[in-house]
Amino acid sequence: MNIMDFNVKKLAADAGTFLSRAVQFTEEKLGQAEKTELDAHLENLLSKAECTKLWTEKIMKQTEVLLQPNPNARIEEFVYEKLDRKAPSRMNNPELLGQYMIDAGNEFGPGTAYGNALIKCGETQKRIGTADRELIQTSAINFLTPLRNFIEGDYKTITKERKLLQNKRLDLDAAKTRLKKAKVAEARAASEQEVRITQSEFDRQAEITRLLLEGISSTHAHHLRCLNDFVEAQMTYYAQCYQYMLDLQKQLGSFPSTFLSNNNQSSSTPMQSVTAPSVLASASASLPSVSNSLVTSGISELKSSSGSRKARVLYDYDAANSSELSLLADEVITVYSIPGMDSDWLMGERGNQKGKVPITYLELLN
Numbered sequence: 481m482n483i484m485d486f487n488v489k490k491l492a493a494d495a496g497t498f499l500s501r502a503v504q505f506t507e508e509k510l511g512q513a514e515k516t517e518l519d520a521h522l523e524n525l526l527s528k529a530e531c532t533k534l535w536t537e538k539i540m541k542q543t544e545v546l547l548q549p550n551p552n553a554r555i556e557e558f559v560y561e562k563l564d565r566k567a568p569s570r571m572n573n574p575e576l577l578g579q580y581m582i583d584a585g586n587e588f589g590p591g592t593a594y595g596n597a598l599i600k601c602g603e604t605q606k607r608i609g610t611a612d613r614e615l616i617q618t619s620a621i622n623f624l625t626p627l628r629n630f631i632e633g634d635y636k637t638i639t640k641e642r643k644l645l646q647n648k649r650l651d652l653d654a655a656k657t658r659l660k661k662a663k664v665a666e667a668r669a670a671s672e673q674e675v676r677i678t679q680s681e682f683d684r685q686a687e688i689t690r691l692l693l694e695g696i697s698s699t700h701a702h703h704l705r706c707l708n709d710f711v712e713a714q715m716t717y718y719a720q721c722y723q724y725m726l727d728l729q730k731q732l733g734s735f736p737s738t739f740l741s742n743n744n745q746s747s748s749t750p751m752q753s754v755t756a757p758s759v760l761a762s763a764s765a766s767l768p769s770v771s772n773s774l775v776t777s778g779i780s781e782l783k784s785s786s787g788s789r790k791a792r793v794l795y796d797y798d799a800a801n802s803s804e805l806s807l808l809a810d811e812v813i814t815v816y817s818i819p820g821m822d823s824d825w826l827m828g829e830r831g832n833q834k835g836k837v838p839i840t841y842l843e844l845l846n
Contacts, residue, residue: 501650504657516653522686525693526642532696533635536703540627543710547616572612578605596824597732604728607800608721615717622709630699641689648685652678723798730795731824731838782826782844788816791828791842805835815842 507513518526571579581602588595655678659671782789790812797807805828807813815826815837828837 497651500654501647504650504654507657508653513657514653516649516656516682518649518686522690522693525690525696529635529638529693529696532699533631536627536630540624540631543619543624543627547619572609574605574612575609578602578607578609581605591823600728600731603800604724607724611717611720611724615713618713619710622713623706626702626706630703634695634699638689638692641685641692645682645685645689648678648682652682654678727797731840733840782815782817786816788814788829790845791815791826792845793841794843795841797838797841799835803836805830805833805837807837807841812845813837815844 504513508515579602581598583602585595585598585602588598590596590599652675655671655674659668659675662668662671791814793807793809793811793813795807796809799806805813807828811830814829816829817826821827821836824838824840825836826839826842827834
């Protein structure tokens with residue numbers, strides 16, 4: 481037998497099998513043929529797998545919407561992912577807002593109250609934008625990727641084996657139908673042999689499918705660990721945002737009430753005359769926990785001299801970069817001024833550590 485004859489016979493056999501399955505399936509739908517039912521355990525496993533796939537897809541898609549609300553950006557990222565290329569880096573919304581605020585603050589003048597506040601708010605928004613990027617990256621690796629791997633990997637394998645099981649079941653029932661219709665002994669013997677073979681193939685495929693489906697419980701356990709990672713990433717993100725905004729609020733102090741009092745002044749008072757030091761002094765005076773030494777000659781004397789003073793820290797402060805010094809509430813540090821330093825800051829020293837510290841976090845000691 482040559483290869484061509486073999487291929488022709490194989491195609492004929494495949495066509496015959498397909499036709500037999502189609503006839504059996506149609507007769508089952510019309511109620512004209514009996515159907516071998518799967519055992520209850522296997523049916524429950526199939527139902528659990530379908531439920532897992534359905535909700536995994538919904539959770540995955542909605543998580544993507546949460547992390548990236550812009551649908552166009554999601555489509556772009558999807559296209560680049562399919563092309564196995566890295567999407568171009570762009571500012572996210574908090575970073576873009578922060579940059580606008582910083583640019584506006586510089587335009588209005590860093591020495592003005594509003595300009596200074598805008599710059600501080602802009603820097604905080606950019607920090608939130610960075611935290612947002614970290615949340616997206618961490619969630620994609622630890623949460624979305626495992627969910628996607630299940631949908632595109634494990635469940636596709638389950639679907640393939642389930643389809644094979646369906647075909648084996650149709651072959652078995654078609655063989656049973658032919659056995660019932662067999663009249664002569666020779667035809668009955670051949671049909672009985674066919675039923676035994678198809679029954680064996682069906683049982684073997686049912687076992688393979690069952691083993692795969694029982695792995696869904698392990699999938700749930702794995703996704704639970706991934707869910708914990710996602711919650712931890714969100715907790716870190718929101719804690720960072722809260723701390724950033726808390727620090728910003730402490731730096732701004734009572735800026736809103738100061739602006740309101742400025743608006744009530746006569747029109748002969750130019751807005752540009754309200755500088756950051758005067759706003760900070762007013763803000764500090766309005767906070768009961770801040771000592772009046774911040775708004776008296778203490779700061780001025782310290783800035784105009786080359787000496788140093790002891791200061792008590794009023795609030796915890798996390799350094800934004802290497803030029804700043806992190807602070808703990810109630811600790812005592814040494815502070816001094818250097819020429820050209822921003823009016824809102826002093827240099828602080830703790831042992832061999834030193835860096836810039838915001839004056840609104842300090843109470844000068846005698």
